Amino acid sequence: MTPSNDKAILVRNLEKRFGSFVAVDRISFEVRKGEIFGFLGPNGSGKSTTIRMLCGILTPTAGEGYVAGHDIVSQPETVKQAIGYMSQRFSLYEDLTPYENIRFYLGVYNVSPDKWKERMAWVLELTRLKEVRNALTRTLPPGWRQRLALGCALLHAPEILFLDEPTSGVDPITRRHFWDFIRQLAGEGITIFITTHYMDEARYCEKIVMLNEGRIVAADSPENIIRTICPERPEATLDDAFVALMTGKKGKPS
Incomplete structure (x- = not known):
């Protein structure tokens, strides 16, 4: 398999085993450049393991993967420089100000010092945190801290942004603004x-892959997944399709 010019991520038969346990079972999918791609599944389905392989943190047991044109097996460090990552848990330093957090991550991402002033101004403007740049991060509302974390993940101008449950624990209005x-x-x-x-957030994605027990159980647009999984239920939602796929109960409600 070779990387494609129009694909940001290309995965073929990716597998990860931990001893006899198969966490990710030979999955294949692709993500177009500029796409909002949803990766869904219950806890323990293999989502985090897959993301860690795609981010160059875990080495696959088998299969292939390219992220931003880089091989996740032979070029993990190059992959890390091409991506931004935001975890579900707030990962910045709450005893530092937004300005100090941004300056710290400019160094972490090896951004050239001659670009620091420009990138810092860009992120503060993008996240609308210019007025609180010198406030302690722990004093900011949760949604503002999330904006700061996202801004720091963008400091090195990544081609691909990995967001792991970025709106977990924030209110609906903040979630809407985040999207x-x-x-x-x-x-x-x-x-x-x-x-x-x-x-409801997943409906914003152009394409979704649903994972269960390490295997892909659906891959399509949200609307097509609903129609395919709940064909006799015109009122069905993505929640209904998700539950049906995870429990194996498709079609009519029980």
Whole structure:
């Protein structure tokens, strides 16, 4: 398999075993450049293991994968420089200010010092945190801290942004604003790879892959997944399709 010019992520028969346990079972999928791509599944389905392989943190047991054109097996460090990652848990330093957090991560991502002033101003403007740049991060509302974390993940201008349940624990209004931000980034050509347990959020994705017990059980647009899994239920939602796929109860409600 060779990387494709129009694919941000290309995965073929990717597998990860831990002893006799198969966490990811020979999955294949692709993500177009500039796409908002949803990766869904219950806890323990293999989502986090897959993401860690795609981010160059875990080495696959078998299969192939390319992220931003780089081989996840032979070029993991190059992959890390091409991506941004935001975890579901707030990962910045709460005893530092937004300004200090941004300056710290500029160093972590090896951004050239001659670009620091420009990138810092860009992130503060993008996240609308200019007025609180010198406040302690722990004093900021949760949604503002999430914006800061996302801004820090973008400091090195990554081609692909991995977001692992980025809106977990924030209120509905903040979630809506966060998704406005995500769509803006995708509109600028950044590929978004996102996991979420909120099915209303997943409807914003152009394509979804659903994983269960390490295997792909659905891969399509949200609308097509609903129609395929719940064909006799015109009122069905993505929640209904998700539950049906995870429990093996498709079609009519029980």
